[in-house]
Amino acid sequence: MADMQKGRRPLSPFMLGKYYRFQMTSVSSLLTRITGNALIAGTVLVVWWLLGVAMGPDWFGPVHWVITSWIGRLIIVGSLWAMWYHFLAGARHLIFDRGYGLKIQTAERLGWAAVIGSFVLTALTVGLFCLI
Incomplete structure (x- = not known):
């Protein structure tokens, strides 16, 4: 018999709120795609x-x-962050492709490492070029 409650269930896993909570693995996947496209700018x-x-x-x-305007500098620094994040997320995927880090807790830690590492590397790169 047909499920009469079917219309009340969420239709997509991307429905925020009480139906779906973002996890680090999904956020990392989305950020990888977004930063890859943002590098075009x-x-x-x-x-x-x-x-x-x-x-x-x-x-x-x-x-x-x-x-040299504020919007140009914002785009350059944003692209620099996107490049570092995309690089670290790619390294994370290489680790996954080798069969390591696939446990949920490890995958989340690697995701956070990519996010935090990208901000740290961006700050170091900007700081290095500001000294020149």
Whole structure:
């Protein structure tokens, strides 16, 4: 017989609230996909800058203004964080592919390590370049 309660159940595991609670493994998966796509913004900005350098002072002036503005710096630092996170999440996946770290507690720790490590590496990288 058909389940009469079917209409009251959640239709997707992504329904937040009382039906679904995000776990580190799902957040890490989403962040990996988001940061992979977000790296495109930083890449476009760097390619635009390189084109500006190649085209001469008339083209370079506006590009340099955008990159040195607060929004340009935000995009560069955000892309740097995305690069570090994507790198660490990729290393985490390589560990999983070898068959290690598959227990839930270990997978969550590796996820947190990728998040915290990406912020630490971003801060170190920005600090290093600010000293130059």
